[in-house]
Amino acid sequence: MTWWTEKCPYHDYDMIIADGSIRSGKTVSMIDSFLMWSLAAFQNQTFIIAGKSMGALKRNVLQPMFQILNAKGIPYFYHRSEHYISIGSNVYYCFGANNESSQDVLQGLTAAGAYADKVALFPKSFVDQMVGRCSVEGSKIFMNCNPAGPYHWFKLEYIDQAKEKRILRLHFTMDDNFTQTARFTMITAIYGTLEGKMVLKVEYGDTNRLQRGKIQTVNDWNVEVTLTITATNAGLKYFCVEQLTKGKTPVLPFLIGETLDKEAGNSERVRISNIVLNPEEITLWEAKADGNDNATYEIKGMSNEKPDYLDKLPEYFD
Numbered sequence: 001m002t003w004w005t006e007k008c009p010y011h012d013y014d015m016i017i018a019d020g021s022i023r024s025g026k027t028v029s030m031i032d033s034f035l036m037w038s039l040a041a042f043q044n045q046t047f048i049i050a051g052k053s054m055g056a057l058k059r060n061v062l063q064p065m066f067q068i069l070n071a072k073g074i075p076y077f078y079h080r081s082e083h084y085i086s087i088g089s090n091v092y093y094c095f096g097a098n099n100e101s102s103q104d105v106l107q108g109l110t111a112a113g114a115y116a117d118k119v120a121l122f123p124k125s126f127v128d129q130m131v132g133r134c135s136v137e138g139s140k141i142f143m144n145c146n147p148a149g150p151y152h153w154f155k156l157e158y159i160d161q162a163k164e165k166r167i168l169r170l171h172f173t174m175d176d177n178f179t180q181t182a183r184f185t186m187i188t189a190i191y192g193t194l195e196g197k198m199v200l201k202v203e204y205g206d207t208n209r210l211q212r213g214k215i216q217t218v219n220d221w222n223v224e225v226t227l228t229i230t231a232t233n234a235g236l237k238y239f240c241v242e243q244l245t246k247g248k249t250p251v252l253p254f255l256i257g258e259t260l261d262k263e264a265g266n267s268e269r270v271r272i273s274n275i276v277l278n279p280e281e282i283t284l285w286e287a288k289a290d291g292n293d294n295a296t297y298e299i300k301g302m303s304n305e306k307p308d309y310l311d312k313l314p315e316y317f318d
Contacts, residue, residue, distance in 0.1 A: 002033070002036075003016060003033070003168055004033070004037045004041070004140060010168045012166075013140075013166050013167065013168045014139070014140055014141065014166065014167075015140065015141045015142075015143070015158075015165070015166075015167045015168070016030075016033075016140070016141075016142050016143070016167070016168040016169075016170065017119075017143050017144070017145070017158060017159060017162065017167055017168070017169050017170070018030050018143070018144040018145075018169075018170045018171075019144065019145050019146070019159060019169070019170075019171055026144050026170070027060065027061075027064065027117065027144055028064055028068070030115065030142050030143075030144050031061060031064055031065050031068060031115065032068050033142065034113070034115040034142040035065065035068060035069070035074075035087075037113070037140065037142075038087075038090060038092075038112070038113055039074070039087065039088060039090065041112075041138060042090060042112050042113075042136075042138075043088065043089045043090065044089045044090070045090050045091075045111075045112035045113075045136060046090070046091050046092075046093065046109065046110065046111050046112060047090060047091070047092045047093070047111055047112055047113050047114065047115070048092075048093055048095060048106070048109070048111050048113070048114035048115070048116075048130055048133065048134070049061060049062075049085075049092050049093065049094050049095070049114070049115050049117075050094075050095045050096070050097050050114065050115070050116045050117065050119075050122070050126070050130065051094075051095075051096060051097070051116075051117045051118065052096065052097060052098055052117075052118055052121045052122065053096040053097075053098045054083065054094065054095075054096040055096075056096075056117075056118070057094055057095075057096060057117065060117055060118070061115070061117045062078070062085075062094070065085075066078070067256070069087070070310065074087065074088075075087075083095075093109070097116075097121075097122040097123060097126040097127075099123060100123050100125050100126075102122075102123065102125075102126045103123070103125045103126045103128075103129040103130075106126070106129045106130060106133050107129070109133050110133065110135055110136065111133045111134045111135075111136065111139065112134065112136040112138070112139045113134055113136075113139045113140050113141060113142070114130050114131075114133070114134050114141045114142065115141075115142045115143075116130065116141070116142070116143040116144075117144060118144065118145055118146065119143040119144065119145045119154060120145035120146065120152060120154045120155075121145075122154075124153050124154075124157075127154070143158075195227075195228040196225065196226050196227040196228055196257065197225075197226050197257075198223055198224070198225050198226075198257055198270065198272055198307070199223070199224045199225075199226075200221060200222075200223055200224075200307065201221060201222050201223070201224050202218055202220075202221045203218070203219045203220040203221065204216050204217065204218060204219060205217050205218075205219040222302050222303065222304050223272050223275075223302065223303040223304075223305070223307060224300065224301075224302055225255065225272060225275050225300065225301040225302065225303065226298055226299075226300050226301075227298065227299045227300075227301070228296050228297075228298055229296065229297055229298070229299055230296050236299065237282060237284075237299070240277055240279060240282060240299060241282060241284070244279075244282075249276060249277070249278070250276075250277040250301075251274060251275065251276050251277070252274075252275040252277065252301070253273065253274060254271055254272065254273045254274070254275075255271070255272050255275055256269060256270070256271045256310065257269070257270055257272070268309070269309070269310040270307050270308065270309050270310065271307070271308040271309075271310055272303050272305065272307055272308075273303060273305040273308070274303055274304070274305050275301040275302070275303045276301055276302055276303065277299055277300070277301040278300065278301060278302065279299045279300065282297075282299070283297045
């Protein structure tokens, strides 16, 4: 993620492309790298953030981006109606690239860099315009994509010519997402497709004191985490199986959960760190003749870290 720093041999490259399988960790890695580079390299500059559509951009980029900024303690403001984000003195404009005319909104813009999510889905005209708009000295372009066929224009003109054009290409596989924590964090906090609960378990003891008599003391405590796994978040199952079959204990460095009261519009968010998962058994496969769409099972874990309550996320949706 720090390819742009002076110590890296690729720091003078102007572009990076992360391609590979879905859920391999490339999106979160690229977002984090783009944010840290832009904030470290520039002040009072403009940047481009683009997705296939504004809806896809909010789901796939802005939500994890805000999570990263919150986790790092970096203040920001999302101007929802005007589709831009202020971070420090920099401004990040958000664009959808769903048709040929999308390139028109970039005309006249001078940018110090760009982040393009799932760029293989973009019209070529938008990508060409975006690259041309990044004309500030020292500008860099961050792009990621999933495989789109051997004759796709983006593969032919960018991936296949990476060496000639001095483009740093990173090919991601599922093995590159060692913990998959960031993805599960995003799902838990925003999408709600990973259900579960976190419970503080307390062990009490009695202590006799001369003046106060018998009082109750806390001998020990831990946070018990129970996660409900379905086919939509089976990556957590794969992670546990991979670690356990290697003789390792699966550990999630952190997990952020959100409880949402839709009627009141309130939410409560808590971060639990260093969750040791200790499943005694894992259902690898189960099916029924009449279908098994709603099959679920649980994975339990435990943490001895103090729960960290977080501020409510800003509202993103229109």
